[in-house]
Amino acid sequence: MTRLIFLGPPGAGKGTQAITLAEFLRIPHISTGDILRQAIKDQTPLGVKAQSYMDGGELVPDQLVQDLVEERLNQPDTKTGWILDGFPRKVTQAAFLAELLQKIGQGGERVVNLDAPDDVVITRLLGRGRKDDNEEVIRRRLEVYREETAPLIDYYRDRQKLLTVNGNQSQAEVTDSLKNLIAA
Numbered sequence: 599m600t601r602l603i604f605l606g607p608p609g610a611g612k613g614t615q616a617i618t619l620a621e622f623l624r625i626p627h628i629s630t631g632d633i634l635r636q637a638i639k640d641q642t643p644l645g646v647k648a649q650s651y652m653d654g655g656e657l658v659p660d661q662l663v664q665d666l667v668e669e670r671l672n673q674p675d676t677k678t679g680w681i682l683d684g685f686p687r688k689v690t691q692a693a694f695l696a697e698l699l700q701k702i703g704q705g706g707e708r709v710v711n712l713d714a715p716d717d718v719v720i721t722r723l724l725g726r727g728r729k730d731d732n733e734e735v736i737r738r739r740l741e742v743y744r745e746e747t748a749p750l751i752d753y754y755r756d757r758q759k760l761l762t763v764n765g766n767q768s769q770a771e772v773t774d775s776l777k778n779l780i781a782a
């Protein structure tokens with residue numbers, strides 16, 4: 599049973615690696631960014647509420663993402679494990695998640711911190727061309743990461759859940775490191 603939370607700055611390769619590892623482990627990959635982008639595309643009430651925050655590189659309000667994560671983790675395919683990508687992104691969300699996992703009996707989660715230096719992530723993001731990948735929004739997303747998300751590294755280290763992987767290697771090397779890490 600593998601339950602993993604992927605942490606790291608935008609552009610560290612969380613999404614790519616989370617998809618690869620989830621396929622390898624045959625467990626669902628749950629990306630709050632992907633779910634929100636789909637909701638925007640479909641213009642659902644969630645998408646309509648989230649759009650302006652995402653376009654500006656801001657976090658969408660806790661309640662919105664927390665509700666969507668709770669709903670998703672209550673679906674039956676999560677019984678075999680999961681990889682959470684993009685959640686939690688702040689300490690309040692991490693506290694919510696800890697309580698939720700306890701409530702639904704899904705503990706033992708580990709956190710992978712995929713680390714990469716600023717210049718590397720900026721270059722990667724600029725090459726990607728998503729709607730929120732222009733320079734100004736990227737800068738804001740990195741700022742939000744530093745202020746809100748980076749504190750989760752200490753949060754999870756204090757709780758002895760943290761594993762760290764160097765994201766500044768080739769994609770295949772990162773995948774190998776991840777597989778070794780979770781097998782250990």
Ligand SMILES: Nc1ncnc2c1ncn2[C@@H]1O[C@H](COP(=O)(O)OP(=O)(O)O)[C@@H](O)[C@H]1O
Nearest residue numbers: 608609630631651652656657658663684685687
């Ligand atoms: N847990 C979350 N809390 C708040 N906002 C979120 C969360 N997850 C995703 N978002 C919104 O979706 C955007 C894109 O997220 P994501 O696809 O994970 O991108 P990134 O490549 O920047 O890590 C974020 O900038 C934010 O607006």
